[in-house]
Amino acid sequence: MADSPSLNPFELRKENIDKFIEASTNHIIRREEDMIGFFKEAADTGKLIYDVYEIEGPHSTDMGLTIMKPGKVGREYHMTKGHFHESGSADEYYFCLSGKGLILLQSAEGELRHMPLDEGGGVYVPPGWAHRTVNVGNDDFILLAIFPKDAGHDYGTIKEKGFGAMVVEVDGKYAIVDNPN
Ligand code: PAN
């Protein structure tokens, strides 16, 4: 561990995510205009959709904390871009610290799954499954993800083909509907 970054122990819960943010080495900001090609109706509004804070672990894993604002773009609930991992063996663990949402999973063959992801819950993303998280609640949706350093993120395939399902508002509630494209 000679070259390890000096990480201190910290407790991770929704009340003190600032400890994670302080230790983070990378901050990704996604605004609506960064999501053109992902949301059907994304435009250059400057609206913040989500932040990701990343901590590079000293050994084989990195951690990402995603904080997603509530809201919609057009009919679609706020969501991440979603990606396949470039490494065929890279899996990932997701845990929800706060809020109410879903994860969409899609295999390379196009098999689609969705699971609820809310406070106290987690999801295992096996190798080869694209994943996107969606905030269907009224508050921030806060997720911890742990993934291999060499996972790599392929956004192009999702941008080009999308997911087989969209999460939209119907009669004031969320519904998972087929993506017409
Ligand atoms: C997560 C995601 C994060 C943001 O840390 O990177 O939730 O989603 P996008 O990367 O799809 O914009 C993860 O899955 N890492 O592998």
Ligand code: ZN
């Ligand atoms: Zn991932």
